[in-house]
Amino acid sequence: MIETRGLRKSFRSRQGRETKTVDAVRGVNLQVPAGEIFGFLGPNGAGKTTTLRMLATLIEPDGGEATIAGADLRKDPAEVRRRIGYVAQGGSTWDESTAREELVLHARMYGIGKADAHRRAVRALEAFQLTEYADRKCKTYSGGQRRRVEIALGIIHEPKIVFLDEPTTGLDPQSRAHMWDEIRRLRTEGMTVFITTHYLDEADALCDRIAIMDHGEVVAEGTPAELKREISGDVVLVGLDVASTPQAAELLDSEEYLNKLETVDEGGLRLYVDEGTTAIPQVLRRLDHAGLVMSSIELHRPSLDDVFLTKTGRSLRES
Amino acid sequence: MKFARDTWLIFQRQLQLLLRNPVWVFVGVFQPVMYLLLFAPLLKPALNAPTQAAAYKIFVPGLLVLLAIFGGLFQGFGLIAELRAGVIERSRVTPISRLALLLGRSLRDVVSLIVQAIIITLLALLFDLRVFIGDLLLAYLMLALIALMTSAVSYGVALKVKSEDALAPLMNTVAQPVLLLSGILLPLTFAPGWLQGVAEWNPFSWAVDGTRALFAGDLANDKVWQGLGIIAVLAAAGVFWAARQFARSVR
Numbered sequence: 001m002i003e004t005r006g007l008r009k010s011f012r013s014r015q016g017r018e019t020k021t022v023d024a025v026r027g028v029n030l031q032v033p034a035g036e037i038f039g040f041l042g043p044n045g046a047g048k049t050t051t052l053r054m055l056a057t058l059i060e061p062d063g064g065e066a067t068i069a070g071a072d073l074r075k076d077p078a079e080v081r082r083r084i085g086y087v088a089q090g091g092s093t094w095d096e097s098t099a100r101e102e103l104v105l106h107a108r109m110y111g112i113g114k115a116d117a118h119r120r121a122v123r124a125l126e127a128f129q130l131t132e133y134a135d136r137k138c139k140t141y142s143g144g145q146r147r148r149v150e151i152a153l154g155i156i157h158e159p160k161i162v163f164l165d166e167p168t169t170g171l172d173p174q175s176r177a178h179m180w181d182e183i184r185r186l187r188t189e190g191m192t193v194f195i196t197t198h199y200l201d202e203a204d205a206l207c208d209r210i211a212i213m214d215h216g217e218v219v220a221e222g223t224p225a226e227l228k229r230e231i232s233g234d235v236v237l238v239g240l241d242v243a244s245t246p247q248a249a250e251l252l253d254s255e256e257y258l259n260k261l262e263t264v265d266e267g268g269l270r271l272y273v274d275e276g277t278t279a280i281p282q283v284l285r286r287l288d289h290a291g292l293v294m295s296s297i298e299l300h301r302p303s304l305d306d307v308f309l310t311k312t313g314r315s316l317r318e319s
Numbered sequence: 320m321k322f323a324r325d326t327w328l329i330f331q332r333q334l335q336l337l338l339r340n341p342v343w344v345f346v347g348v349f350q351p352v353m354y355l356l357l358f359a360p361l362l363k364p365a366l367n368a369p370t371q372a373a374a375y376k377i378f379v380p381g382l383l384v385l386l387a388i389f390g391g392l393f394q395g396f397g398l399i400a401e402l403r404a405g406v407i408e409r410s411r412v413t414p415i416s417r418l419a420l421l422l423g424r425s426l427r428d429v430v431s432l433i434v435q436a437i438i439i440t441l442l443a444l445l446f447d448l449r450v451f452i453g454d455l456l457l458a459y460l461m462l463a464l465i466a467l468m469t470s471a472v473s474y475g476v477a478l479k480v481k482s483e484d485a486l487a488p489l490m491n492t493v494a495q496p497v498l499l500l501s502g503i504l505l506p507l508t509f510a511p512g513w514l515q516g517v518a519e520w521n522p523f524s525w526a527v528d529g530t531r532a533l534f535a536g537d538l539a540n541d542k543v544w545q546g547l548g549i550i551a552v553l554a555a556a557g558v559f560w561a562a563r564q565f566a567r568s569v570r
Contacts, residue, residue: 056412057411057412058408058411058412081412081414082414084412085412086412088405088408088409090405091404092405092406092408092409093404093405094404095404096339096340105332106413108328109328109410109413109415110414110415111321111414
């Protein structure tokens with residue numbers, strides 16, 4: 001549905017007398033199949049929005065090619081515009097207009113006739129549970145309501161692909177969960193959804209596949225599960241008192257499911273294994289058999305943050 | 320066809336938003352009305368005009384051109400607000416014509432200017448100003464072209480500077496000399512030779528002369544078609560340039 005090859009963009013910025021060239025996006029290759037929620041994960045300034053704006057025809061790439069929903073980005077941007085929807089990060093509704101007016105206008109900008117535009121607006125208002133506020137001015141809406149209007153605007157012409165730039169930034173947890181449901185609904189309706197996010201949990205819970213972006217490059221790509229599996233395995237933390245730790249270490253050291261074993265100074269073991277769920281029963285059996293008493297056992301699965309850390313050397317939470 | 324439809328769509332929307340707050344049309348007309356009531360009475364003795372009506376025939380056309388210039392030049396502020404709200408970006412992802420995005424807005428400004436011009440003209444009628452209707456309509460055409468140009472330029476500059484803080488001084492800096500060099504308040508026949516020479520390079524000075532000739536009923540005067548021609552060419556250039564700003568990457 002989306003295919004890019006070597007998409008590049010640099011900006012010139014002036015600081016005093018010096019002109020500096022910033023390579024915002026340095027050669028992005030992507031393949032996004034139809035019908036999935038694809039996520040761009042990365043810190044602010046990683047080049048996610050710039051890439052998205054290029055794909056949405058808002059800025060011209062310096063180099064590279066892209067095919068979006070079958071249309072060539074460089075040769076036929078007008079056709080790309082007809083086939084995609086785009087919802088910007090900073091909002092796109094006018095304070096003095098009502099949701100219904102905005103929806104009708106936006107549909108008509110796509111060349112849809114007046115009567116059809118009104119019908120679509122009614123349907124969109126219902127689908128996004130906005131009917132109640134449809135004829136109030138946008139400035140009276142809550143953050144979550146406004147975001148829903150904006151998403152509704154982005155898909156009023158039933159595009160094949162919709163780009164959502166940080167769709168949940170600035171929303172409270174409840175509106176955020178609500179928004180996730182809306183986005184999943186778009187997928188059910190057969191749309192390909194391309195989102196950017198800097199939230200790890202969002203990428204993990206919402207996206208079918210993600211590309212991790214840093215400094216203008218895609219540093220990793222795959223399903224969240226694949227990416228996490230790729231970097232390490234699971235970690236099993238076994239709580240023991242200091243006295244029995246060495247004996248337990250000796251007992252478990254030769255187990256074949258174990259990749260690595262570390263003892264914890266305050267007592268306890270850190271076991272690196274491929275698959276925690278199968279390792280735990282074996283650990284339990286072994287220690288129980290030897291009559292050792294554990295105070296706790298914990299399974300740590302790698303998070304996307306661990307993936308980010310391995311790929312970039314930084315934690316996403318810090319950047 | 321698509322272009323005409325797109326332009327109409329944007330025009331309708333902009334007009335609808337303006338009508339929701341029609342007070343702005345009257346705020347815009349307030350200043351010229353003040354000039355008409357508080358400044359114009361000085362003109363008969365100052366210009367040595369035979370009657371008050373004769374003085375108004377010289378002053379009112381200048382005032383209308385002034386209204387068209389300023390009304391247009393400051394439209395960019397509204398666009399910056401739209402830019403900030405993301406409305407422009409939202410329009411730019413749709414296949415709508417970029418020229419229509421500009422022209423729909425500028426035509427709204429032209430309509431609002433003509434309404435203001437009619438208000439001023441009606442008031443001036445109370446002061447015994449008399450104009451032949453055909454001449455008046457041609458004068459309005461001149462005003463419409465001026466407003467089209469200044470509003471388009473203002474939109475184009477707004478898209479370039481993207482901030483009110485930069486737009487306000489810029490527009491004032493442009494408007495001030497343009498105003499003084501066009502003989503709007505007093506005809507440049509009083510000006511020393513060098514000043515007249517400089518003013519000849521100011522297109523608005525030609526526009527003012529042409530409009531004055533129309534108000535004087537002097538349709539055959541060369542200044543009429545010269546003024547209309549110069550302003551029409553500049554309006555086309557302004558619209559072309561500003562539409563390109565809409566097509567380029569703006570945020």
